[in-house]
Amino acid sequence: KAGVTQTPRYLIKTRGQQVTLSCSPISGHRSVSWYQQTPGQGLQFLFEYFSETQRNKGNFPGRFSGRQFSNSRSEMNVSTLELGDSALYLCASSLELAGPYNEQFFGPGTRLTVL
């Protein structure tokens, strides 16, 4: 069974630009969560999508948005990029909503650098 895939793996953008990251979950998984990882901050929760609906959202500004398609693939968009947005963005999929009975499977991440 193929794992979670993320594209692209690396991105370099400049301040003010926007970026779209893609995540394909494991086949059959209906939940996709997005996390921002920076040194010292751990994994910061961005949002979770389930059946094309945003179910949960973390404490990030409105510049961060996402969506999920009918095939469970998900995209994350960051508009008006800032230097502080430089990070590793991880997506994770699970069979059902991330919760007490569902482990998450993480993708390799997209490394975003904002210059």
Added chain:
Amino acid sequence: QQPVQSPQAVILREGEDAVINCSSSKALYSVHWYRQKHGEAPVFLMILLKGGEQKGHDKISASFNEKKQQSSLYLTASQLSYSGTYFCGTEDDTDKLIFGTGTRLQVFP
């Protein structure tokens, strides 16, 4: 509310034991533990549910004290392969899985 992990870093020799703690200020429904090796994606270790269940994964076990909103991960007779950053994720009444800042574990021969 991000859980607090301690210690922030641990250095061990092969065969030594370690304990990593995770605490929250909120009532928890479950605690999840993941390990991330350098340059790799986090990998699931175990989930602990309310009721103080203690789970095991080879020589790695964990406990969950729901009254104290704390979980501890026990690494026994550590191996080189245990090196990495350990994250606890907690689930409270917001239904979000929130991860701590991680504990970096290094095991040397």
